[in-house]
Amino acid sequence: MGVIGNWFKERLPLSGVDLAELTNEPVPNHMRRWWWCLGGTPAYLFVVQIITGILLAMYYQPSPETAFESIERITNEVSFGWYIRSVHKWAATLMIAAVVLHQMRIYFTAAYRKPREINWMIGMCLLLCTLLLGFTGYSLVFEQLSYWGVTVASNICDTVPVVGGTIKQMLLGGESYNENTIPRFFILHAAVLPTLMVILIGLHIAILRLQGISELQFEDEPEAGPKHFDFFPDHLYTELIVGLVLMILLSVLATLYPAGIGTHADPLTTPEHIKPEWFFYPSFLWLKWFPGTFAVLSSGFIVFVMFVWPFIDAMIVKVTKYKDFYVWVGIAGVFMLVGMTLWEALH
Amino acid sequence: MTTEAEKKTVSCPVDGNNSDGKDRRSFIARFSGLWMGLGLASGYGFFATIIARFLYPSSQSSSKNKSWQFVTDLGSIQQGDSLTFISPAGDKAVITRMNMKGDETDFIALSSVCPHLGCQVHWESNNNRFFCPCHGGAFDPKGEPTAGPPKAAGQSLPKFTLKVENDLLYIQAKTKSLV
Numbered sequence: 001m002g003v004i005g006n007w008f009k010e011r012l013p014l015s016g017v018d019l020a021e022l023t024n025e026p027v028p029n030h031m032r033r034w035w036w037c038l039g040g041t042p043a044y045l046f047v048v049q050i051i052t053g054i055l056l057a058m059y060y061q062p063s064p065e066t067a068f069e070s071i072e073r074i075t076n077e078v079s080f081g082w083y084i085r086s087v088h089k090w091a092a093t094l095m096i097a098a099v100v101l102h103q104m105r106i107y108f109t110a111a112y113r114k115p116r117e118i119n120w121m122i123g124m125c126l127l128l129c130t131l132l133l134g135f136t137g138y139s140l141v142f143e144q145l146s147y148w149g150v151t152v153a154s155n156i157c158d159t160v161p162v163v164g165g166t167i168k169q170m171l172l173g174g175e176s177y178n179e180n181t182i183p184r185f186f187i188l189h190a191a192v193l194p195t196l197m198v199i200l201i202g203l204h205i206a207i208l209r210l211q212g213i214s215e216l217q218f219e220d221e222p223e224a225g226p227k228h229f230d231f232f233p234d235h236l237y238t239e240l241i242v243g244l245v246l247m248i249l250l251s252v253l254a255t256l257y258p259a260g261i262g263t264h265a266d267p268l269t270t271p272e273h274i275k276p277e278w279f280f281y282p283s284f285l286w287l288k289w290f291p292g293t294f295a296v297l298s299s300g301f302i303v304f305v306m307f308v309w310p311f312i313d314a315m316i317v318k319v320t321k322y323k324d325f326y327v328w329v330g331i332a333g334v335f336m337l338v339g340m341t342l343w344e345a346l347h
Numbered sequence: 348m349t350t351e352a353e354k355k356t357v358s359c360p361v362d363g364n365n366s367d368g369k370d371r372r373s374f375i376a377r378f379s380g381l382w383m384g385l386g387l388a389s390g391y392g393f394f395a396t397i398i399a400r401f402l403y404p405s406s407q408s409s410s411k412n413k414s415w416q417f418v419t420d421l422g423s424i425q426q427g428d429s430l431t432f433i434s435p436a437g438d439k440a441v442i443t444r445m446n447m448k449g450d451e452t453d454f455i456a457l458s459s460v461c462p463h464l465g466c467q468v469h470w471e472s473n474n475n476r477f478f479c480p481c482h483g484g485a486f487d488p489k490g491e492p493t494a495g496p497p498k499a500a501g502q503s504l505p506k507f508t509l510k511v512e513n514d515l516l517y518i519q520a521k522t523k524s525l526v
Contacts, residue, residue: 148466152481155465166403174404176437176465268439270467272480288482291500292463 019232026228027235028215038102039208040239042130043201044246045095049133052088053190060140062186064179067142068264075261086254092134094246096279099130107330110313111214117310119207122200124307129197131279136189138277142182147265148274150185151177152287159292160300177267281344282337418442418509418516421449429470432456434520440507441470441477442518443488451509456518457490462502477504 014022030036059078061070074081103123106112112120135153139146150172157167173180215227229235263271276284287295305312313326418432429443439459446453457477461468466481476493477486484495490504497503508519 148481152464152466155463169404170399170402172404173402180404267437268433268467270469270480272469274466274480284482287464288496291496293500295496 016233020230023232023236025209025231026212027231028213029227029229030216031213031235032229032238036105037238037242038098038105041098041242041246042095042102042126044239044243045091045098046197046201048091048246048250049088049095050194052084052091053194055084056088057190060186062140062182064142064182064265067140067182068261071141071261075259082258083251083254086258087250088137089259090250090253090257092137093278094250096130096134099127103127104330104334108327109214109216110326112310112313114310114314116207116211116214119204119211120310121307122204122207124303126197126200126204128303129193129200133189133193133197134277134279136185136193139185140182140189141261142265143262144265144271145262145274145276147177147267148270149276150181156287156292156296159296161293275344278341278345282340285340285344412522413519414522415510415517416520416522418518421453421511421514421516424516426453431459432518432520434518434522436521438507438520439467440518440520442507442509442516449511449514451511451516454509454516455489456507456509457486458505458507460505461497462505463496463500468504 056074059070059074059081061067071085074085076082106120106123135149139150154168154172154177157171158164160167169175171181171184172178173184275281283299286299289295290298309326316325317323416432416434419430424430424442424444426444426447429441432440432442434440440456441459442454442456444453445455459467459469459477461479461481461484463479463482463484466479468477468479468484468486470476471478474485475488477488477490479485479495479497482496484497485493486497486504487493490506492498492500492502510517510519
C-alpha cells in the first residue's frame with residue numbers, strides 16, 4: 001500500500017473484512033436469484049430520479065407562463081436534455097412497476113405477516129408516495145394532460161366530504177387552477193415527497209435490518225448447508241449488477257422512446273381523447289364506472305383495506321383456520337388491476 | 348443523645364430513599380412533564396395552524412362576486428343559434444336561443460364545465476349532445492345528464508342566469524378582482 005493508501009487507512013480505518021462485519025446482515029439464500037431483489041430496484045431507481053431530477057430543476061421554470069417552454073427548451077435545446085428527461089420519465093415508469101412487483105412478491109409470499117405488519121404499512125406509504133410523485137411529475141409539464149389531470153385530481157379531492165374543499169384549495173392555492181398551482185406541485189414533487197420518501201425508505205430498511213428478511217425455501221435447494229450469505233460483498237455485487245442492467249435498460253428506452261411533449265395546456269378545451277398515465281388506468285376506469293363521491297370513497301376504502309391487510313388476514317386465518325385465503329384475494333386483485341389496465345389501454 | 352423529633356429530622360429523605368419522597372418526586376416529575384408536553388403540543392399546534400393558514404389561499408384571491416355582463420344584442424342571434432361566452436374570471440358558457448319571444452326565456456345558458464370532475468364538455472352536433480371526454484359524461488341540449496357518471500349521480504350542467512334589457516342580452520357571471 002502506498003503513501004496515499006496509508007494516509008487514508010489512518011483516517012478511515014476500514015477494510016473489506018471490517019465492512020463485511022459492519023454490514024454482516026445475513027441475507028437469505030433465495031436472494032441469490034436477482035429477480036428476488038425487487039426491493040433494491042426501486043431504491044436504485046429513486047437515486048436515479050434524484051440525480052436526474054436535480055439536473056432537470058436547473059432548467060425547469062415552475063410557472064404557467066414558463067413551464068411548458070422551459071421543458072421544450074430542455075428537450076430540444078439543452079445538451080443531452082432529451083436524454084436526462086427521458087431517463088427521468090422511464091425511471092419513474094420502471095420505479096412504479098418495480099414497487100408494484102415488489103409489493104406483489106411480499107404479498108404472495110405472505111411476508112407481511114407478524115411481525116412485519118408495520119413494515120408492510122410503511123411499504124404502502126412508499127407505494128402511495130411513488131404514485132403521487134408520478135402524478136405530480138407529469139403535472140409539471142403544463143401540457144393538456146397536466147392541466148386536466150390536476151383539474152380532475154383537485155375535483156376528486158373536492159368530492160371527499162367535510163375536508164375535501166379545503167384540501168382542494170390548499171393543493172391548488174385557489175379555487176381553481178391558477179398561478180400558485182404549478183409552484184405548489186413543483187414543491188411537492190421536488191421537495192416534500194422526496195424527503196418523505198427518504199425518511200420512509202430509511203425506516204423501511206431499518207425495520208428490515210432489525211427483523212431480518214423473511215426466508216423462503218425453494219424445492220431445488222438442499223435442506224442442509226448454509227441458509228444465508230453475506231451482504232458484503234456478495235449481495236452488494238448482485239445489486240450492482242441489477243443497477244448496471246437497469247442503467248442500460250433506461251438508456252435504451254430513453255434513446256428508442258424519448259419523452260415527448262404534448263400540446264400546451266388550454267383551460268378552455270379538454271381534448272377529445274384524454275387519458276392519464278398507465279399507472280392510473282384502474283382508478284380512471286373506476287371513475288368512469290361510478291359516480292364521483294362513491295368512486296372516490298370506495299377507492300379510499302380499498303387503499304385502507306390494503307393498509308391494514310396484515311391484520312385482516314390474521315383475523316381471517318384465526319377464524320377460518322385456512323391459511324391460503326390471501327392467495328385467492330391476491331389473485332382476484334391482480335386480475336382486476338391488470339384487467340382494468342389492459343381494458344383502458346386498449347380502448 | 349438525640350430526641351425523637353431530631354431523629355425524625357435526621358432520617359428525612361435527603362437522598363430520596365423514603366417512599367413519600369419518591370412519590371412526591373415522581374409526582375412533580377410527571378406533573379412538570381405533562382405541562383411541558385402540553386406546552387410543546389400547543390406550541391407546535393399553533394405553529395401548524397400558522398402553516399395551514401399560510402397554505403390556505405386568502406379570500407381576496409377568490410372570485411365569488413358575480414355581476415351582469417353584456418353578451419350580445421338580440422338581433423344578432425337567431426333561433427337555433429348558439430354562441431360561447433367567456434367571463435373575465437374564465438367561466439365558459441354556451442348560450443343557445445330556443446325561441447324568438449324577445450325576452451330571457453328564449454335562451455338557455457349552460458356552463459361548459461362538467462359537474463362530474465370539472466373537465467370541459469363540447470357539443471357533438473351529430474349526436475345532439477354535450478360530451479365530456481374525461482369520463483364519458485353526456486348531456487342533452489338542455490344540460491340534463493343522459494350518460495356516464497353525471498347520469499348516475501343526477502348532475503346537470505350548471506345554468507347561468509340571463510336577462511334582457513333594451514334588446515340587449517346580459518349574463519350573470521363571476522368577475523375577477525383587480526386588487
